[in-house]
Amino acid sequence: MEAFTQLKGIVTLLDLPDVDTDQIIPKQFLKRIERTGFGQFLFYDWRFTEDKKLNPDFEMNRERYKGASVLVTRANFGCGSSREHAPWSLLDYGFRCIIAPSFADIFYNNCFKNGILPVRLSESEISSLFEQVRKKEQFQLSIDLEKEVISSDDGMAFQITVDPFRRQCLLKGLDDIALTLAHEDDISRYEATTRTSIAGAAL
Amino acid sequence: MSKSLFEKIWEKHLVHEEAGKPSLIYIDRHLVHEVTSAQAFEGLRLSGRKVRHPELTFATMDHNVPTTDRSQPIQDPISAKQIDTLTSNCTEFDVRLFDLNSPHHGIVHVIGPELGLTLPGLTVVCGDSHTSTHGAFGALAFGIGTSEVEHVLATQCLQQDKPKTFFIEVNGHRASGVEAKDVILGIIGKISTSGGSGHVIEYGGNTIRALSMEERMTICNMSIEAGARAGMIAPDSTTFDYLRGRPYAPSDFDAAVAQWEKLRSDPGATFDQRLEIDVSTLAPQVTWGTNPSQVTSVDARVPKPSDFSDENARKSAERALDYMGLAAETPIEDIPIDYVFIGSCTNSRLSDLRAAAEIVKGKHVASSVTAIVVPGSFEIKQAAEKEGLDRIFTEAGLEWREAGCSMCLAMNPDSLKPGQRCASTSNRNFEGRQGAGGRTHLVSAGMAAAAAVAGHFVDIRQHI
């Protein structure tokens, strides 16, 4: 996984609550057997019109948001399925940081596993960001995960708190599996003891 | 100290705990399907890792498979490739696969319980959010992403933050025609799609105790639609009777039951949240919007956005009505439908098919409606055919299909056309879920069948 330390990037907006994973990446695009190449299908039914042209009414499609790497959106982002294709498509499109008042659990987790930083801010902070981003072309945010601050050149600043363990994993780009395998002794011990006492656990 | 059912299972599965880090918990059953596993197996290959416990890992193909004539090769080359990839991964990594030719084939959350793989007190994971279904047996079961699928394949463990707990007590006698689906839709309508976020929900109360295993699975299945990590129901004699004699049930069954009987929340166990619900006045439910909490009673009307005081909810409702092509205040029973889908891991079991068959028996689907019935597994299909349900359906003009996920997510050829309106027994009414531009109304199996005949929603309480 690619480490995440600092990021400065253009911010784009998705002004909807409860954006579900079927919207982030519709199921007809889940058939690939790779982790890459999903960006082209991100928000497909919104980004494109029925004749497959860019939908001019979809805010994110505007020229001023081109090259954005930070997404600011509304509550309960990523609800629905467990498909990791959702963060894969966001990452492949270019997003490294998603800011919302709240996230669905599985999606939130999946972000960290793919080097994307999901950040929770209050509803009012999010609203002020929406306002600012719309006011100013090419609005950028700087995210410093080490210091846990998000700031803009024009003086906005937010203190964020990220779970310390996940923060370390992101900062160093650590591989979860390797971390767990460092506990091989614990796993073997568990398999030889507690596990044998659970009815039906072994097959 | 008093413990909840969840805490008992959690503690038994702790492999390692450390302050400030997620816990390492052991996984007893890992279910795998074609859509979320290819990249995980590829990850193992790239890092030279093996599947730690192939005997605890079970695979099936369900999301992507056609439900029409299986003697024909799969038309869509990308679907076919995904399915072939699962087959070759299972061979390479020595994982048992119930493929399309297996008598145990079916939707992953239907076959786990059917085979007796899902047992009380176990941890069950799958790269699919509706893994919550298995909690109906008093298992701790949740959906995981593909990175976690790879993690479980490699280590048989999962890193998890301890979730919070939520007890929902459901009491009252349901009116005839009010099904488990209505109970869970009613709950989601109350607590919203994020009401269960970060929590494991345990369902209890006399209504839950009186439910069959199939009905309990319907309830737990949709816990994820309330945002919960998992849903669970303490096992009892209903659970044990269901499991006895299943292919993978423990051979020393009585000894297992003796242990399973202890799997219930102790009196005085504490929960982070509690809710009591009385279902004696609950009506059959119909969703009107684009998430499962946008739901109302069949005898009610489509709400007005201005009914919602919360700004987010109001915005959502506005958008949903627009997408759904519905005018506020339309009586639900006046909404005409084009399509009926009876199936999915929520409502494709024998009791669902029986309920639907009873309603369409001797009648015919409305001329404007296409209706398909997709059993959850090959075993259900056979059992239904033995009872003659297939004939009742086909004589009434419904199509009888092979098992699979089908139009629940429409990854296979079964899908709605833009603007088509569907009464569906599945679990998600998201925009485009059943086909781009398709409009989904979630209902119970009986309600879907009645809508097929009438061509619009009807209150089945008046027809039973």
Ligand code: SF4
């Ligand atoms: S039936 Fe639907 S919800 Fe269930 S596993 Fe299949 S796609 Fe997922």
